[in-house]
Amino acid sequence: EDKVVQSPLSLVVHEGDTVTLNCSYEVTNFRSLLWYKQEKKAPTFLFMLTSSGIEKKSGRLSSILDKKELFSILNITATQTGDSAVYLCAVSPGGGADGLTFGKGTHLIIQP
Amino acid sequence: DTGVSQDPRHKITKRGQNVTFRCDPISEHNRLYWYRQTLGQGPEFLTYFQNEAQLEKSRLLSDRFSAERPKGSFSTLEIQRTEQGDSAMYLCASSQLEKQFFGPGTRLTVL
Numbered sequence: 313e314d315k316v317v318q319s320p321l322s323l324v325v326h327e328g329d330t331v332t333l334n335c336s337y338e339v340t341n342f343r344s345l346l347w348y349k350q351e352k353k354a355p356t357f358l359f360m361l362t363s364s365g366i367e368k369k370s371g372r373l374s375s376i377l378d379k380k381e382l383f384s385i386l387n388i389t390a391t392q393t394g395d396s397a398v399y400l401c402a403v404s405p406g407g408g409a410d411g412l413t414f415g416k417g418t419h420l421i422i423q424p
Numbered sequence: 425d426t427g428v429s430q431d432p433r434h435k436i437t438k439r440g441q442n443v444t445f446r447c448d449p450i451s452e453h454n455r456l457y458w459y460r461q462t463l464g465q466g467p468e469f470l471t472y473f474q475n476e477a478q479l480e481k482s483r484l485l486s487d488r489f490s491a492e493r494p495k496g497s498f499s500t501l502e503i504q505r506t507e508q509g510d511s512a513m514y515l516c517a518s519s520q521l522e523k524q525f526f527g528p529g530t531r532l533t534v535l
């Protein structure tokens with residue numbers, strides 16, 4: 313059975329800190345890994361990663377994938393209170409299947 | 425890009441009743457997905473359509489669940505004889521390729 317494990321499950325930091333969120337996966341087929349941000353509503357897309365070692369960056373957020381070690385990290389620098397959310401990692405299997413397998417998410421709280 | 429829309433946003437029903445939810449995808453997206461999310465969990469995949477064809481169904485989709493996408497545009501998800509364990513957020517997503525965009529969800533409460 314495909315599995316996506318995120319750590320930590322929850323994290324409380326102060327505004328301005330840098331955080332690293334982890335996602336490891338064990339899947340039969342792998343096409344891409346996606347990161348989403350969820351704030352009490354629908355998940356919103358952050359990044360899609362398909363190749364190892366290539367960093368994707370958007371403002372203060374960045375992410376990288378290691379397909380050999382089967383994990384990805386999401387970094388957020390200079391955190392702001394608006395970064396408080398659940399961050400979800402998901403794997404797209406490919407191989408004719410399209411449903412994403414999600415982890416439980418990391419609940420990030422940024423204190424002022 | 426008007427985004428994915430879902431209706432209703434909230435539904436409260438009594439155990440044993442049938443409920444139907446609607447999802448309108450982003451107009452140019454030919455792929456449509458249904459997920460279920462419970463508190464403290466990530467979304468769990470239920471089923472997937474490419475145009476009007478239902479191509480994939482999860483083991484989570486019991487016989488009481490049925491989904492349709494009759495003209496390859498909007499989709500409906502029906503739950504028959506609802507049970508308390510069906511209480512969850514039902515999320516719809518659409519895509520052209522792998523990047524899935526989610527709607528606001530329908531929160532179902534079964535009393």
